[in-house]
Amino acid sequence: MHTMLKMTAAALAIVAANTGSTFAADLSGDFKIFLDTSNPAPRATMEKMIGDFQTLHPDLKIETTVIDREAYKTQIRNFLTANAPDVATWYAANRMRPYVEAGLFEDVSDLWAEPAIADNLASTKGAMTIDGKQWGVPYTYYQWGVYYRKDIFDELGLSEPTNWEEEKANCQKIIDSGRKCYTIGSKFLWTAGGWFDYMNMRTNGFDFHMDLLTGQASWESDEVRKTFANWRELIDMGAFIDNHASYSWQEALPFMVKGDATAYLMGNFAVAPLRDAGLTDDQLDFYQFVEINPDVELAEDAPTDTFHIPSNATNKEAAREFLRYVASADVQTWINDGKNLGQLPVNAQSSVDKDKFLEQGFEMLSTNSPGGVAQFFDRDAPAEMAKVAMEGLQEFMVKPDNLDKILSRLERARGRIYKN
Amino acid sequence: MCPSSPVSIDTCYVKRQAMADAGAPAVSQHNKPVKNSWWHNNQQSMTPWLFLAPGILFFLFYVIFPIYQSFSLSFYSWDGLGEAEYVGAYNYEELYWDDAFYTSLRNNLIWLVMYLFAIPAGLFIALFLNQTVTGIRLYKSLFFFPFVISQVVVGLVFTWFYDPTFGLLNYILGGVGIPPINVLGDENFVTYGIIVAGLWPQTAYCMILYLTGLNAVDPEQIEAGRLDGAKGLRMLWHIIIPQLRPATFIAFVVTIIGALRSFDLISVMTNGGPYGESRVLSFYMFEVALSEYGFRMGYGASIAVVLFLIMLVFIAYFLWSMYQEEKAR
Incomplete structure (x- = not known):
């Protein structure tokens, strides 16, 4: 997997250099990511996205683990306590409550205070909030x-x-x-x-x-x-x-x-x-x-899928940077397009791909869901x-x-x- | 001395003990000077314990300790993440009111009774295959085949077989004019449907046990029985089956245990459904404690305790009957 990531990373170096020039490149150390995106298409998307992130931060030793989506739901309890990654995927709202209450997710309210996230992800802030704090960032949702x-x-x-x-x-x-x-x-x-x-x-x-x-x-x-x-x-x-x-x-x-x-x-x-x-x-x-x-x-x-930082993570600085990256408009635009996840970006600055279902869904959620x-x-x-x-x-x-x-x-x- | 003499180890041990008790340095009477270290004196009695030690340690750590943990956990309310809260017998009280628990318990009983059918079925096939014809080894391996493949595969095969729309079962039923049955979607059939799937490999297992048992049947007794005019069923009942008693005992043990830990088939074939009607205790325990929506470790532990007590009845019976047999020798 490492070599594949590196190849992807190399191939995308030029693209990434254009899109991500605003990010600091001084992160280093090991960086473990656990994903539940085990279906072939989302998996490829995530690996490509992580490859881009690697190019931005060449000193980071990224290790990605993809776990079967159903198995992930039971394994998360074990790895959050015993062998925590630095970033893990999960779901919004009450589904994250047990881990928030057990103190296993890191409070990322500081990220939500940054304008880039506060302004653009406001629509899902409620779903990410428990006890007045935010516990992760969304990367996709779907109608x-x-x-x-x-x-x-x-x-x-x-x-x-x-x-x-x-x-x-x-x-x-x-x-x-x-x-x-x-x-x-x-x-x-x-x-x-x-x-x-x-x-x-x-x-x-x-x-x-x-x-x-x-x-x-x-x-x-x-x-x-x-x-x-x-x-x-x-x-x-x-x-x-x-x-x-x-x-x-x-x-x-x-x-x-x-x-x-x-x-x-x-x-x-x-x-x-x-x-x-x-x-x-x-x-x-x-x-x-x-x-x-x-x-x-x-x-x-409209279920929202999210990224979280486990409290037991070791490289939280890199994890925060990764969350900023995932939440950014450009990244959310391309990971959600029809060739990749085929879902809706959460970031308000992102654009929705030209796909009849995504367009209808986006319109429905943004204009016809007043309740x-x-x-x-x-x-x-x-x-x-x-x-x-x-x-x-x-x-x-x-x-x-x-x-x-x-x-x-x-x-x-x-x-x-x-x-x- | 002892090791070379024909007496059994036990007697030898007794002899030595007797000598040691008498205070005589029996072993080292001749040649070497007296070594009165503790190890030297207790070598004989300690050695078996040393050999047993790894086994005992593993047993304590992986069996006894978890049993103790389950018992103590069943008095707590715990989500597996935060602090456990002591709730006394609350979990058991919940069990008492829980319909799903009774459904699981009932299904466990159905499993126990129905699964035993594997024993006569296995015996029948074993008797049938216990002959010398060309290619009998091939037939034997074909009958044994379901035991070799994984339970998950068995479950999948039967799920397709039962499929209400495309399955072979309903195709056959349709051929004789019976309307389709959704075996795995009907709360009255579902448990039986899964048990039938489970009987397929279990019968093969019992068959193998009986085949080896049949090899040990004494031909002289059969000869004698034949001289006395025993044939067919009488021969089977009075001459063969009594000699197969050890095989029957093992078949009984593995079948009971197999029935009580039926989990994989249920998980693969129905996931406990429809609406929880095919659950058994082990599956229900997994569901409430460890599955996607399960966060009730204490409640799961209390189910485990009930399951353990049920198993204990059988274990006690097995141990007791083994003890009786040892004593009779």
């Missing part, structure tokens, strides 16, 4: 929404819906044509969390949703019941593919590719595999999740609650009649989990 088969919509004479009635009318026509409206794979639960996020934010609004996920609202309240009643309308129509509890989100993709299902409520990362599977941009399109209750403002899910921007079900709720709740959501999707039992179970879990 959620409904990705659908435009060709099938055209065939059936449907147009993008904007409200709940249209959504259901569309869905009925799709079902009548022998297809399913939505594909979903709920084996790993979180996909059901995405549906609940939208159903609840559209029914009761962003603020209630946050109250619920932070334990201030009851799972047995009328508001929550209303959300599930709306959701149940789709379930009773047979809108979702059968047997979704057996599939991961990737295993649910073929239903959409083959045209057995027409839409997928997903994050923008679903676009790449759908394109790889042969869907062209003419066949694939995106719309914002429809309005359900006209009285609440639209709010969106607020949520991270995601399992990032906004504490891990323990997220697990119990998402299991309940999956059960609800398969057995909607069990709702009362599920809600009372979640309410009991709420009493236990949030009591401290």
